[in-house]
Amino acid sequence: MKQSRLVKISKYLSKHLRHQPERLGLQLQPGGWIRVRDLLAACQRHNFPIAQTELEEVVAKNDKQRFSFDATGTLIRANQGHSVEVDLQLKSTVPPQILYHGTGKQSVPLILKSGLKKMSRHHVHLSAEINTAKRVGARHGYPVVFQVNAEAMHRAGFSFYCSENNVWLVDRVPPEYLQKL
Secondary structure (H helix, E strand, C coil), X not given: CCHHHHHHHHHHHHHHHHHCHHHHCCCCCHHHCEEHHHHHHHHHHCCCCCCHHHHHHHHHHCCCCCEXXXXXXXXXXXXXXXXXXXXXCCCCCCCCCEEEEEEEHHHHHHHHHHCEECCCCCCEEEECCHHHHHHHHHCCCCEEEEEEEXXXXXXXXXXXXXXXXXXXXXXXECHHHEEEC
């Protein structure tokens, strides 16, 4: 499949599996799952047909591993980043000592004042790698990376979750746990 088609399908799936499943007449099940056959039928009905093989390729090749199939291959979900109410059934886990968050330069003053907030998403997204945080920050202009003292947050009672694609999730990060790099 051409890269342009791969990106187009990925964006379409992100929109409908993370933010607007109802626009396709879909409802996310516990864990954020949707039956593959229901998704493909809904896409067809809404004039955006996706072949099973294309769907499999998007899941396998998406650079951010945004989607996954269940063990049977009959269910699909977005791994994180939802703005709609969904229980992803993630288990709280001990984070690494340090995590990172990338943002655009224009957000720095507000973050230093009030910390990281989930805004319209379910969680704040953090990375275990600084380079990943830089790439994320670059999507918002000149990239700035914050180091998060995840170990201290965990000791203070904050719950951390790790999605299937290794994005670390937390409800918020107060400013005292942040250091601008």
